[in-house]
Amino acid sequence: MAECHPVGFQWVTEAQQRGARVIHIDPRFTRTSAVADKHVALRAGSDIVLLGALINYVLSNDLHFDEYVRHYTNAATIVSEDYQDTEDLNGLFSGYDPQKGTYDATSWSYASRGDEEKVEEPGTEPESDVAEPDEYGAGGPSLRHADVERDDSLQDPRSVFQLLKRHYRRYTPEMVEETCGISAEDFHHLAESITKNSGRERTTAFCYAVGWTQHAQGAQFIRTAAVLQLLLGNMGRPGGGIVALRGHATIQGSTDIPTLFNLLPGYLPMPEAGQHDSLEDFTGAIGSKLQKGFWANADAYTVSLLKAWFGDAAHAGNDYAFEYLPRLTGAHGTYQTVERMLRDELDGYFLVGQNPAVGSANGKMQRMGMSHLKWLVVRDFSLIESATWWKDGPEIESGELRTEDIDTEVFFMPAANHTEKAGSFTQTQRLVQWRHQAVTPPDDAQSELEFFHELGRRIRARVADSSDPRDRPLLDLTWDYPTDEHGEPDPESVLREINGYYVDGPDAGTPLSAFTQMRADGSTAGGCWIYTGIFADGVNQAARRRPGHEQDETAAEWAWAWPANRRILYNRASADPEGRPWSERKKHIWWDQENGRWTGRDVPDFPETLAPGTKSHPDAGGPDALAGDDPFIMQADGKGWLFAPNGLVDGPMPTHYEPPESPISNPLYAQQSNPARITLPRSDNLLAPSAAQHGSEVYPHVFTTYRLTEHHTAGGMSRFLPYLSELQPEMFCEVSPEFAELVGIENYGWATIISPRSAIEARVLVTDRVRALTAGGRRIHQVGLPYHWGTGTDAVVEGDAANDLLGITLDPNVQIQGSKAAQCDVIPGRRPRGQALLDLVENYRKRAGITVDTGNQKLTAPYPEPQTTTSEED
Amino acid sequence: MARITPLEWPVLRQLRSRDSTGRGAAVTSRKTRRTAPRTDDADTVVQSICPYCAVGCGQKVFAKDDRVIHIEGDPDSPISRGRLCPKGAASEQLVNSSGRQTTVLYRAPRSHDWEEFDRDRALDMIADRFVEARRRHWEDEDEHGNPVNRTMGVASLGGATIDNEENYLIKKLFSAAGAVQIENQARI
Numbered sequence A: 001m002a003e004c005h006p007v008g009f010q011w012v013t014e015a016q017q018r019g020a021r022v023i024h025i026d027p028r029f030t031r032t033s034a035v036a037d038k039h040v041a042l043r044a045g046s047d048i049v050l051l052g053a054l055i056n057y058v059l060s061n062d063l064h065f066d067e068y069v070r071h072y073t074n075a076a077t078i079v080s081e082d083y084q085d086t087e088d089l090n091g092l093f094s095g096y097d098p099q100k101g102t103y104d105a106t107s108w109s110y111a112s113r114g115d116e117e118k119v120e121e122p123g124t125e126p127e128s129d130v131a132e133p134d135e136y137g138a139g140g141p142s143l144r145h146a147d148v149e150r151d152d153s154l155q156d157p158r159s160v161f162q163l164l165k166r167h168y169r170r171y172t173p174e175m176v177e178e179t180c181g182i183s184a185e186d187f188h189h190l191a192e193s194i195t196k197n198s199g200r201e202r203t204t205a206f207c208y209a210v211g212w213t214q215h216a217q218g219a220q221f222i223r224t225a226a227v228l229q230l231l232l233g234n235m236g237r238p239g240g241g242i243v244a245l246r247g248h249a250t251i252q253g254s255t256d257i258p259t260l261f262n263l264l265p266g267y268l269p270m271p272e273a274g275q276h277d278s279l280e281d282f283t284g285a286i287g288s289k290l291q292k293g294f295w296a297n298a299d300a301y302t303v304s305l306l307k308a309w310f311g312d313a314a315h316a317g318n319d320y321a322f323e324y325l326p327r328l329t330g331a332h333g334t335y336q337t338v339e340r341m342l343r344d345e346l347d348g349y350f351l352v353g354q355n356p357a358v359g360s361a362n363g364k365m366q367r368m369g370m371s372h373l374k375w376l377v378v379r380d381f382s383l384i385e386s387a388t389w390w391k392d393g394p395e396i397e398s399g400e401l402r403t404e405d406i407d408t409e410v411f412f413m414p415a416a417n418h419t420e421k422a423g424s425f426t427q428t429q430r431l432v433q434w435r436h437q438a439v440t441p442p443d444d445a446q447s448e449l450e451f452f453h454e455l456g457r458r459i460r461a462r463v464a465d466s467s468d469p470r471d472r473p474l475l476d477l478t479w480d481y482p483t484d485e486h487g488e489p490d491p492e493s494v495l496r497e498i499n500g501y502y503v504d505g506p507d508a509g510t511p512l513s514a515f516t517q518m519r520a521d522g523s524t525a526g527g528c529w530i531y532t533g534i535f536a537d538g539v540n541q542a543a544r545r546r547p548g549h550e551q552d553e554t555a556a557e558w559a560w561a562w563p564a565n566r567r568i569l570y571n572r573a574s575a576d577p578e579g580r581p582w583s584e585r586k587k588h589i590w591w592d593q594e595n596g597r598w599t600g601r602d603v604p605d606f607p608e609t610l611a612p613g614t615k616s617h618p619d620a621g622g623p624d625a626l627a628g629d630d631p632f633i634m635q636a637d638g639k640g641w642l643f644a645p646n647g648l649v650d651g652p653m654p655t656h657y658e659p660p661e662s663p664i665s666n667p668l669y670a671q672q673s674n675p676a677r678i679t680l681p682r683s684d685n686l687l688a689p690s691a692a693q694h695g696s697e698v699y700p701h702v703f704t705t706y707r708l709t710e711h712h713t714a715g716g717m718s719r720f721l722p723y724l725s726e727l728q729p730e731m732f733c734e735v736s737p738e739f740a741e742l743v744g745i746e747n748y749g750w751a752t753i754i755s756p757r758s759a760i761e762a763r764v765l766v767t768d769r770v771r772a773l774t775a776g777g778r779r780i781h782q783v784g785l786p787y788h789w790g791t792g793t794d795a796v797v798e799g800d801a802a803n804d805l806l807g808i809t810l811d812p813n814v815q816i817q818g819s820k821a822a823q824c825d826v827i828p829g830r831r832p833r834g835q836a837l838l839d840l841v842e843n844y845r846k847r848a849g850i851t852v853d854t855g856n857q858k859l860t861a862p863y864p865e866p867q868t869t870t871s872e873e874d
Numbered sequence B: 001m002a003r004i005t006p007l008e009w010p011v012l013r014q015l016r017s018r019d020s021t022g023r024g025a026a027v028t029s030r031k032t033r034r035t036a037p038r039t040d041d042a043d044t045v046v047q048s049i050c051p052y053c054a055v056g057c058g059q060k061v062f063a064k065d066d067r068v069i070h071i072e073g074d075p076d077s078p079i080s081r082g083r084l085c086p087k088g089a090a091s092e093q094l095v096n097s098s099g100r101q102t103t104v105l106y107r108a109p110r111s112h113d114w115e116e117f118d119r120d121r122a123l124d125m126i127a128d129r130f131v132e133a134r135r136r137h138w139e140d141e142d143e144h145g146n147p148v149n150r151t152m153g154v155a156s157l158g159g160a161t162i163d164n165e166e167n168y169l170i171k172k173l174f175s176a177a178g179a180v181q182i183e184n185q186a187r188i
């Protein structure tokens, strides 16, 4: 955090000065480790073993926060009899299809109270579909109902609590030592620190950055921490939670109002062909009207979005133009798009402030893919490597591409920067902050707002006379934003639309002030329901700038946080079931008996007048079905999920698997790697054999990639700046003295790092900060590689790209690539050039006997036929 | 150089200016006295946000004659309290560095070089190509006959410094055009 979110780290330092203990867990020793109370180094990719062992420690020593767990989590809920655990099935869960390499999640569902409740409700989906994460928004698929079977004693062997205990019982301190390379002593220090610092009086926070997301099961890494935090009662409370430290100025905003293939604004999913043919199918699949919480109102959010986009053309008679939306057929993520490029199935590509030639895994696939395009539009500040690969990319040097053979047309369109346009960024805590414009953009530079608005106008003009129904959505699109004298659309007019407004009636045109005002009858419009309120009272709330020193620590009048300006999500959990703060020290939100409402230091994240003792009405649905002790108001049962009955495609409880390339065999299960991971078996995306397979010794070392304070991502905003380039001028590899001696490399000398994808060179940095670990019975060396450099001729500094070494294997829940643990060899000296480089890489592959199948077999353990269940015949 | 008078003796100067430690006014040179912060020259200052990481530090952007002359931390921000890290502190160079490309460039098929290009013409060409690619790769149905109503001919990959309002327009336009392959750094 001190390395990559330096100014945010001042708060950690301040907490430390007030007595907080800071423990840094990272394969790498960073500027955070330097000031932390303790640094615990672990083997890259072994996180679930460590976190699972902490869960086991909490459960076997009865250290969980009992009252919190009983009331606020699904610990007492009974799971279907059909469910079988990894302990029963050789490391897999029930429902695995070895042919498809995917799970059917039916058997993970909650037990039903009686067969009569299995009756399908209109608009809800059968739960037997193979889980496809792209079909769901953030809430996961709907539960059919919230009336679940419970055992409040937590003793039933099918209760979530007991299942959890059993699932993690072999995650022991010894296993941690053996797998992660962390000593028993360090483990106990960690376990004691977090358990002693949790409970009524104290809370523990887990902070993570992309180090956790970039794994073939990154979503499950984070889930493990969530389970632990729920058991310790650290969610929804001040000083607790899981703090996602996202990497970029508005990467949070890019997810909320997504430029992502699988989402519509506000975490509504994109509709899937064959599943969501009607609006009713679609909204019912997001949230059943019978489940608890605010996803049950998905119809109001969806209809408001369609009204915002298509205006009068969206009406009750045509399902609010729902059919205008294009449909998905599976995943269409960035890596699938690159595969399409390589098959010549994509004509045009827009790169908008993004440098995949350097910043995406398997750089060669990225650049080769772009050479198959008909046209490429690069919008950026400088001539980044993704704009110039056709003349100075690594494949030109190696002879794999020749400039005169590349047919791709490239348009470089200069972008306006953050001072040259007004608009909002959403930072990592969901705080939306408005930027005011300082100057006008120079020369041809223009904002994305202006560029895409103008492009939209010109595209619409080209189909203006069309009677083709395909062009209707373009022609019916609301696209008349007021522009200034330079052609720049008014960004506040866009923010107003995002916020939403009344379409008709006496308040027509008035901004909505809360998403609870949205209706499914076409009377409201709004582009992103979770942002509703950002323009409440016609005021740009994100531009509020009451100085921090004039406010309390919540600083509620600085900018605006979604939803509803709440600063801590699920903050109902900061009070006990009766609505009293768990302790004076950790007071945040409480029930005001006298006035019959929730009050406190934040906007309550709960229906304001829902009293603590309220029981759930069995026939109600949506927010009205919430009980007074259901703090997790977006979950279908109002509870924090220790066990996820649906929504995840690779298991209801996080389970340790080795990374797709690993130096050791999975010590916990016969199943080596995540059996549901997404593989791209291709000759340009080869994987190294893992431990115990022939050839694994050819790539004996682990490498991991990371960032530095002085650079930003693929360097587009840092390697072109003299100050930052001077501070970190050169690509390097960070290794331990033991390793330097082993492979014969010297500090400041050169090393060549070879993976099955490519070979790169880097300066050598030998430092005590890196230490070899013993895991899986062998000495494991880890090589650290910053990923900010790329080869080109326009940046102030250039160097080989770490991403060229990485292969592509994706997390099945979120389609993010693993970038943090892979295998390599390291040899002294600079890499060869031209054909000799390709020969070097090929010789390694041959020695290791690599084929397209290597590392891509999903199932590595015999999958015992799950006991056939009889419940269906009953 | 000014004539040296006895009154300018350091000890007298120190006594006269009551600068007891001799580290203040008594030892300030004429040059220092004439030096003023460049922010004094600014004709405007606006509140902004750092464009690098997701901490979201506050910035004050000082401009003169429609040019950014200085960027510093905003002490009002409850997040950053006036601080910036090396990246945020270097962001003035993001605006003014000589490495910035501010005009449109075009590379024709098989060409070895860029050519300078008119922006309006480039925009028209991009719009033509968009419409053409959209048509060429249009799909009405998937292989099971379910309606899909989309084009697979155009894709976009965005960075995570695109304003919310901008992302909103991109998603809106692409969806109306039937283009589903829109991606962002958020998945990388």
Ligand code: SF4
Pocket (backbone or CB within 6 Å): A004, A005, A006, A007, A008, B050, B051, B052, B053, B054, B055, B056, B057, B080, B083, B084, B085, B086, B087, B088, B089
């Ligand atoms: S100044 Fe540094 S810490 Fe603050 S937002 Fe910018 S990059 Fe992040």
